[in-house]
Amino acid sequence: MIEFRNVSKVYPNGTKGLHHINLSIDKGEFVVIVGLSGAGKSTLLRSINRLHEITDGEIVIDGQSITTAKGKELRHIRRDIGMIFQSFNLVKRSSVLKNVLSGRVAYHSTLRTILGLFPKEDVQLAFDALDRVNILEKAYSRADELSGGQQQRVSIARALAQEAKIILADEPVASLDPLTTKQVMDDLKRINQELGITTVVNLHFIDLAREYATRIIGLRGGEVVFDGPVEEATDEKFAEIYGRSIQKDELLGATAE
Numbered sequence: 001m002i003e004f005r006n007v008s009k010v011y012p013n014g015t016k017g018l019h020h021i022n023l024s025i026d027k028g029e030f031v032v033i034v035g036l037s038g039a040g041k042s043t044l045l046r047s048i049n050r051l052h053e054i055t056d057g058e059i060v061i062d063g064q065s066i067t068t069a070k071g072k073e074l075r076h077i078r079r080d081i082g083m084i085f086q087s088f089n090l091v092k093r094s095s096v097l098k099n100v101l102s103g104r105v106a107y108h109s110t111l112r113t114i115l116g117l118f119p120k121e122d123v124q125l126a127f128d129a130l131d132r133v134n135i136l137e138k139a140y141s142r143a144d145e146l147s148g149g150q151q152q153r154v155s156i157a158r159a160l161a162q163e164a165k166i167i168l169a170d171e172p173v174a175s176l177d178p179l180t181t182k183q184v185m186d187d188l189k190r191i192n193q194e195l196g197i198t199t200v201v202n203l204h205f206i207d208l209a210r211e212y213a214t215r216i217i218g219l220r221g222g223e224v225v226f227d228g229p230v231e232e233a234t235d236e237k238f239a240e241i242y243g244r245s246i247q248k249d250e251l252l253g254a255t256a257e
Helices: 041-048 071-079 096-107 110-114 120-132 148-161 178-195 206-212 235-242
Strands: 002-010 016-025 030-034 056-061 081-085 166-170 198-202 215-220 223-229
Touching: 002 041, 016 041, 016 223, 030 041, 030 178, 030 206, 041 056, 041 166, 041 198, 071 081, 071 096, 081 148, 096 120, 096 148, 120 148, 148 178, 166 178, 178 198, 178 206, 215 235, 223 235
Parallel strands: 030 198, 030 215, 081 166, 166 198
Antiparallel strands: 002 016, 002 056, 215 223
């Protein structure tokens, strides 16, 4: 589903974001990427849908190179990739329903989406998506009236309405309290299991990585230093990823900064 072929990213100031990354992520996997801030987690995740351009190598999505894609081809590849941000990335003054329907814009003309002329089938998709994350009753509320956890579930619903084959989540629970964190992560895991959507999540929380991932990828200095099933992600392996011993509070959910 996702393949990194010798991918590197060097920023204009000379900083190496990624260094010779070779990875294959299969359909239906729930992959969690861990590592310190600056390890390259966001760079790797955002390069999958070309929010960040890579310097060298190639990224292939479902058999198509997103690295070389342009115009209509690039839009079609991106249409299959839903993105969930730490800051939710919602239009706060718009209704929840309109925010979810924004996941359908790649399927229609610009004029049609500006005018909000979505077909009934799209509206039903949006309602179904909201129902799946248990906030259907908020459909006509303004996004800024919702709690942080509810807003993040709206962004998940948007990816579902988009009919994404891949969901990328960049620190989706970093600003949420523990109870809400569990609700959002449960939603992502359930959607992954029920719909078979390939899910790649950046997390700082070691315990969450162990609880939800089927596979953990550890980054350090832009390089993959661990890649394996969750059962192999021992305290010793995490110490290698973070370059130091892991403290008890970090294992219990504090950020590994």
